[in-house]
Amino acid sequence: MKKLLILGGTSEASSLALVLAPDTRFDTLLSFAGITRSPRIPPVAYRIGGFGGAEGLAAFLREGAFDLLIDATHPFAARMKWHAIEAATIAGICLLGIARPAWIPRPGDNWREMATMDNAAQALGDTPRRVLLTIGQKDLTAFRNTPQHHYIIRSVNLPELANLPPDCELIPARGPFCLEDELDLLRRIDVGVIITKNSGGPATEPKLEAARRLGIEVLMIARRPLPVYPETVATAAEALDWLDTHAGTERGV
Ligand code: NAP
16 A cells, blocks of 8 residues: 545545545545635645645654655645645655646636736726625735725635725635626625636636627736656546556455
């Protein structure tokens, strides 16, 4: 049996855990950062909290006698990706990165790409607007400097009150989201603009289709350059193929 650590907090990590739970070739541990206050309990063993940098993760991998590491963290979790690469090198174990492709604009989209959240806040302009923020809870402070707008904030957790812009309302919700629901939401809240990170992936993409159909502007926060893994795939399904080649035995479900 191979010992596998998955760095998670994403839909890819959850999908892997679901498929690997009954797979007797792997002893799988899923790791969460601890950002989400009530994570969905996975069907494999899990742990919560940082490792203490790349060195800490390398020690964890060595002490736990792990054979394989999959970095399935979010495309905006830039620090952890560098740590995963460094730790796998120090510990001398096989690493696979899941690099979810970014969304790209399609005909009919009205996107403006933004380098930072501050740029996006400034790009809203002086005239008060109704804005949907689907950026998670960590980066909301940028919008405290542009208090003239009304913000509707959708996130899994309720954000810290101190981080909120003055004129806002909260919609707690966890993806995946479907197109019909996104169309309903955008019509109901009547926003002129959506601000989102370019997370990529199908789970939260329907809001972009809904924005296209309703002619709503999107301020898209661009990804920062990500590290290059020794081996990379784009999806959880491809990661399972990679695991097949590293299992050493036939699929044992
Ligand atoms: P980050 O800046 O790359 O990571 C910050 C620190 O959190 C890391 O240095 C590490 O602490 C710890 N950490 C991150 N992922 C971890 C994991 N899976 N298991 C254990 N520790 C982890 O990441 P972030 O942007 O704060 O995101 C935190 C988590 O939320 C990630 O797991 C990511 O997949 C998930 N997430 C992030 C976003 C986003 O927009 N950033 C969106 C959806 C989900 P140590 O250095 O102490 O090990």
